[in-house]
Amino acid sequence: MNRNGNGNGIDGLIALNVEHSRLFCSPGMALARRRYRAEHPTEIGVLKCMDGRLNLPLITNTALGIIQPWRNIAGRFDLGWIAFQQSMLEWTSYAIRRGRSCLVLVTYHYSNSSDHRGCAGFKYDTQAAKAFAAKLTDDFREVFGSTVVYPIQIGVETDLDALILHGEKGEVVNLSEFFDTSEDGVARLLSRLYPSMPPQIRRDFAPLVIGNIGHVADIRMQQRPLTDAEHQEHVIAVGRGFDWLHEANKAIIVGPFDPDMRTAIVTAGKIVADNVQSGRVRADEDLVLMTAAPYRELAGPEPWLAQKKAIFLRDFALQALGEEVPDLVPKLQHFAARVNMGTRLMEVLSRSA
Numbered sequence: 601m602n603r604n605g606n607g608n609g610i611d612g613l614i615a616l617n618v619e620h621s622r623l624f625c626s627p628g629m630a631l632a633r634r635r636y637r638a639e640h641p642t643e644i645g646v647l648k649c650m651d652g653r654l655n656l657p658l659i660t661n662t663a664l665g666i667i668q669p670w671r672n673i674a675g676r677f678d679l680g681w682i683a684f685q686q687s688m689l690e691w692t693s694y695a696i697r698r699g700r701s702c703l704v705l706v707t708y709h710y711s712n713s714s715d716h717r718g719c720a721g722f723k724y725d726t727q728a729a730k731a732f733a734a735k736l737t738d739d740f741r742e743v744f745g746s747t748v749v750y751p752i753q754i755g756v757e758t759d760l761d762a763l764i765l766h767g768e769k770g771e772v773v774n775l776s777e778f779f780d781t782s783e784d785g786v787a788r789l790l791s792r793l794y795p796s797m798p799p800q801i802r803r804d805f806a807p808l809v810i811g812n813i814g815h816v817a818d819i820r821m822q823q824r825p826l827t828d829a830e831h832q833e834h835v836i837a838v839g840r841g842f843d844w845l846h847e848a849n850k851a852i853i854v855g856p857f858d859p860d861m862r863t864a865i866v867t868a869g870k871i872v873a874d875n876v877q878s879g880r881v882r883a884d885e886d887l888v889l890m891t892a893a894p895y896r897e898l899a900g901p902e903p904w905l906a907q908k909k910a911i912f913l914r915d916f917a918l919q920a921l922g923e924e925v926p927d928l929v930p931k932l933q934h935f936a937a938r939v940n941m942g943t944r945l946m947e948v949l950s951r952s953a
Contacts, residue, residue, distance in 0.1 A: 659756070734753055873928045
């Protein structure tokens, strides 16, 4: 295993983070983000699978820091989970204190070309994935209503990275088949699909829709091979604070919300091991486990709690992988980090040799 030759190991990830932090903090990007927030104040969150192909900022051409991600195996979440419940309450309360609404995108994913390029977490059963996303959307509506917090069901077709919009009255629109990128055309589409969606949320959702239509057009123009739409991840990321990882199909990201997080970590390990065995990941590719925890307050206990959490997650993940995917662990580089969410800069706390 080449630890340093291809730039994809720990040092490569650190360099990627430093570059994204530099861009995130640059005066031009900061001003553009502030202007975007002023024009589109809605907080946007996405619930999605840990699958590395589901990179919503990338496939909607959305700047870093706009979309807030929550990840778990198969996009499975439950508002009864303590950690998830607390996280959603903190996020929605943060928005409401600032006079903002929230748009929650509840996602499932599938492949048009092959069931086995779909969601392994649902055993490639797209109908089961759709049904789960529909039920979770209803659960959000039951708990939060649909005025300040507005949940919608969204599919992702991974061959073209196309969003599938599920309307309030059952209409479904595949954005790979919608070509009107004008603001008026998209506004009419969203008004038809979501008549009860508050107008400000519709206006703030529109740039993501326009961005995805443009992204799908780019994928078609590039004639991306279908093999590029298969799992090719070589990084397992456990925790939170990874929205700087703005690259498709690089990492499987496991959020810390599921009470059975061990199963998600083991599943991620098996996917990476299979990627290597099947040849989708090169034999000389650096395999990495990284764990991270975010913090916002610079003073007080929050940074130190993030440090404790990141190291705990590293030890927990290594133990789970060692017991269930033992052949993978000797091939893994690993490190733990905390992430300053004000700068998106990652501070490495410990790393393997």
